[in-house]
Amino acid sequence: MKGRVLVVDDDTEMCRMLEDTLKRRGFCVEWRLSAVDALSLVSSSDFDAVLTDVNMPGLSGIHLVEQLKTNRPDLPTIVMTAFGSMETAVSAMRAGAYDFVTKPIDTDILALALERVPPTQGRSAI
């Protein structure tokens, strides 16, 4: 068991794929389809990392990162950005993201990025 990851993406199949992939690599995965739902879950459950998409209806991924930076500064976030959209990645990092991965997602690189996140308060590194 490597840790609990919250996946946030507006596409169900994307969430399920990431859940399957990460579970097979030893992560415990929860997923939500919107940033608002994700914030609600984070306020009541504990996670070791949040993996979020950027473009989502309602609150965007960048806004989610900003909110988490304010509410849960110890919770590392990894942002999934489209290939070539370096500006988005930079915006995410400025907003407080710990790391970013580009789409199409290479699951090995994603797993590596998750494993690299620092331990949250009172918790060891995942």
Place this chain on the structure above:
Amino acid sequence: MQLSLKLIGTAVLVILLLVAADGYLSYKRQTEVFSADMKKDARLLGHSIAGLASGVYVTGGESRAQRLVDDVNRSESEMHARWVWADAAAGDRFSPRVAGISASLLDRINDTSVVCSSGTASGFVCTYVPIELGSARRAYVEMSEPLRELRSYTWETARRSITLAITLVAAGLLIMWFVGAIYIAHSITQLVDKTRRISEGDLGSDLHLRGHDELTDLATAMNDMCAKLAAAADTIRRETERRIAALEQLRHSERLATLGRISSGIAHELGTPINVILGRAKIVANEGLTKDELVENARVISSQSDRMARIIRQFLDFARRPQVQRSASDMRAVIDQTVSLLSPIARKSNVTFSVLVDQTLRVTADQSQMQQVLANIILNAIQAMPQGGRITIATQREQARHPTKNGAQPGEYLAVSVADQGIGIPGEDLARIFEPFFTTKETGKGTGLGLSIVQDIVDEHNGWVAVQSTAGRGATFTLYLPVGDNA
């Protein structure tokens, strides 16, 4: 009545009048001449007999003189001579055949002729020539001749006139029927037929009439006119084709520009299923899966591939240059397809759709053009809401009157409204937004042709576009498309 019949009728009437007048005058003249001849002959003969009788009366007495007068009648002449006393009582054998002829009248003149139409002298012309007796008693030679020959002669004259009139009318009818009914009517029928064909669009120079007259001149002029009209129509057709081709090219360019605007959204939309497929493929390749897990992964890969195919098909459907084809189209389907096509870019701009359409909406329209119209309006709405917002698409049937067509009657229209919550359109721009190349967007972000093409397309569908906006409070574009009998 046909023109040729009127002409023939008029000509026949004129001939009849002329022949009748000629016959009447001829009859009158000949009657007078014949009558004058009769009287002249009677007087000449009467004077000869009176002279002889006068001599015999003096030398041989009354009886011999009267016998002389009677002897004249032994010839086979129609003329009959009689001795009459002016003072003989009516019914006496020597009284005048003309009853009531006065003695004073006979006294006053040397001779006189009377045409009688009544009494015993009816049908005779009677001429009285005085006989010199050398006494106070007046005697006359009465020369009477029946009018039978005169009447026979005048009847012959009248008969000849009538025969001539009938012959002339018959000949005239025949000639004029040939000229009028066959030639003129045939020519005019051809001219009328040609005029009708011209009004139906036949501009061939194929009218050929026989002869050389005003009608053939008219036919030649009509052929020349047709040739010029055909040349002009050909020029207009070529120009129209060129214009349509240019317009189609322009619209297609604008369509491709629209595609450019939505392509980033499409790319993002494709990114998600590609990620899912790649991820699932990697799971299948690297992990030891159970059969059920393999099947599930394959199902997901298949459904995501379908999703990509659908997105690409929508994109290509919009990109291809369609043949304009109007048919009974379901506007609800057009709205759904357009919203689906533009959802990625809307999502990217944090714009949501609210489609208040819950029934099939049949209009006679070109689906592809209608999709272009809606895409242009919706893309503008998305661009008008940089901070995101909602686009509401609603439809309703309305009784309306075309605002710019003179004399347009109220009819039933389908009103398709697209309302945004964007920055709105300033009042000074509202009047210009449908002008070609008018844009308030930054250079490179809009051709300025979108709304111009929207208006053109809707106009071609006999509808119109209405826009309502207040700066800062969004804009509503409403398409009015004729439906039902109004289409």
